[in-house]
Amino acid sequence: MGKNAFIYTEDYLHYDYGPTHPLRIIRLKLTYELMKAYGLLNLPGVEVIETEKAKEEDLSRFHSEDYLAVLKKANQGMIKGEFYTYGLGPGDNPIFPGLFDWSLLVTGATLQAVEYVASEKGKIAFNIAGGLHHAMRKRASGFCYINDPVIGILRLIDRGLRVVYIDIDAHHGDGVQKAFYATDQVLTISLHESGYTLFPGTGFEYEIGEGKGEGFSVNLPFPPYTEDETYLWAFEEVVPELIHLFNPDVVVTQMGVDTFYDDPLTNLRLSIYGFEKVVKRIKDLAPRWVALGGGGYQISNVARAWTLAWAIMNGIELKEEIPESFLKWAENYGFKERRLRGDRIHFFSDERENRREVEKVVQYLHEKVISKIKKNLTL
Secondary structure (H helix, E strand, C coil): CCCEEEEECHHHHHCCCCCCCCCCCHHHHHHHHHHHHCCCCCCCCEEEEECCCCCHHHHCCCCCHHHHHHHHHHCCCCCCHHHHHHCCCCCCCCCCCCHHHHHHHHHHHHHHHHHHHHCCCCCEEEECCCCCCCCECCECECCECCCHHHHHHHHHHHCCCCEEEEECCCCCCHHHHHHCCCCCCEEEEEEEECCCCCCCCCCCCCCCCCHHHCCCEEEEEECCCCEHHHHHHHHHHHHHHHHHHHCCCEEEEECCCCCECCCCCCCCEECHHHHHHHHHHHHHHCCCEEEECCCCCCHHHHHHHHHHHHHHHCCCCCCCECCHHHHHHHHHHCCCCCECCCCCCCCCCCHHHHHHHHHHHHHHHHHHHHHHHHHHHHC
């Protein structure tokens, strides 16, 4: 296969959720610049592709016409009473100038990544702006207006390809799960903090799909303060076997890094070392790979983790010391780390109790889900 594609545009920086909103779009620029400083964007096996906006008809493949009409009205940045019905307004899903244009860009980049991989131009494509997995068919949710993972997966299905979706964001990938809850064409796997303690309050192990889709939705909820060892154990117990059983043509991942111990919005205790191991395993398991961004609200973590992920995708080992040229520029935006991975931090509290809880979930999934998938796929 050919090169790996990185989809990006400086046009992302034209948009802003607002000065107090936790989703800071500058994190995308920081990631891009750190990759560039490490020389990861001019490798012989890399193609950097300028983002192109999706077409409106691409969005209507999943979203309702009335919802899209409201988003277009909201593009001017003006709030109207009807917008609240669609989840828009002060709070998680603010109305800001260019809201619809931003959504077209993010979704366009995901579709470009999908087409790159589906047409076999290359094995891997990465859209760091994507992964907005909470958006529903007729409603904005959780900082997400358009569900670009769903639209990308639907494009792959239209091409007759089998898809496994893996979501490692701290928040449950509820919008994607709901979109494919009743179909066996997509296997969705979400590893996240438990809905008992974190938005959106869903993603329990017993949510396994319905109708033809029964057994094709898989959830691994983790209790607060879960650390690398327990998380990685559960991943290995569930994900590789599921991918082997389903035998996908393409793996689509949402690679949120709000699972890290110092993320301000979540309660897990993963480290960049754990994230690195997960990314390496996904690379081993995926025949073709569409990688999307996602959450991450400590921007130093976002830039470092996604840069490390892109290096792994391209088989490159990076120096631990972050290039000085990047640091001089990035410190203006609150980037404080001087090393790529930083120090190993190990947590001891709650480990045994958390491990027992996660072991019960894994046992449930083996008995109720993996066995069901085996049965369905051998019929």
